[in-house]
Amino acid sequence: MEFIEDKVFEGIKFQEEPLAKAEYENCVFKHCDFSGANLFEFKFSDCEFIGSNFSLANISKTAFRDIKFKECKLLGLHFEHCNEFGLEFTFENCQLDHSIFYKTKIKKTNFKDSQLKEVDFTECDLTESVFENCDLNNANFDRTILEKVDLRSAYNYSIDPENNRIKKAKFSIQGISGLLNKYDIKIEN
Structure with a gap:
């Protein structure tokens, strides 16, 4: 699996431009649209998501380790299907309605x-x-x-x-x- 670190992604619609399946460390995602995206088995460590939309994304076996979600839309997400190892995040000014x-x-x-x-x-x-x-x-x-x-x-x-x-x-x-x-x-x- 590819390893990507210290990179900033801004304003990308990942339904049109799929994010490469990789391990992302210390990356920042600003105003990105992950809605409906397939993030199966992606790994995110020490990343920050700002003003991004994750609504109805597939986060099965996705690793979220020490993640900050700020001003994000996370509607209907199945966090119970995430990779349990090191699962850690904070949410600030987020919408998590209907998530599990x-x-x-x-x-x-x-x-x-x-x-x-x-x-x-x-x-x-x-x-x-x-x-x-x-x-x-x-x-x-x-x-x-x-x-x-x-x-x-x-x-x-x-x-x-x-x-x-x-x-x-x-x-x-x-x-x-x-x-x-x-x-x-x-x-x-």
């Missing part, structure tokens, strides 16, 4: 100012992750490990404490209703 993290181990992941509507975190290990100012409307938490997770500034979440591990997780008083939704009670100031 089923059974992924993504401890200490930072989600900042991101939209995670209807994201599936079933059986995901999110230990010590941070959801800073994130919209978790209809996100699915089922048998999810949320120990030491920081949800103090997250909103629109619904988490069943009896069905998820939430030991030492941090919540704000405003978000406490998201832990009580299943009881169909009204909380007022």
Whole structure:
């Protein structure tokens, strides 16, 4: 497999100009369009994606090691099919609606100012992750490990404490209703 490092890719539509199957290290992808692209078995290490669109890309067996996604559109991605070895990323100002993290181990992941509507975190290990100012409307938490997770500034979440591990997780008083939704009670100031 080809090895490409320290390169900047800008404004490329990879449906028209396919990205070479390679191992990319310390590369920057600015305003690139990966939507619907086949990234099967690609390897990305220490890369940054800025303002790029990954919607509905095939990321099966794709390696994402120490990756920064900033202002990216990542709609409907199946992160559960990624290469698990070294899987690590951060998300800032990203749209991750309808993406799936089923059974992924993504401890200490930072989600900042991101939209995670209807994201599936079933059986995901999110230990010590941070959801800073994130919209978790209809996100699915089922048998999810949320120990030491920081949800103090997250909103629109619904988490069943009896069905998820939430030991030492941090919540704000405003978000406490998201832990009580299943009881169909009204909380007022």
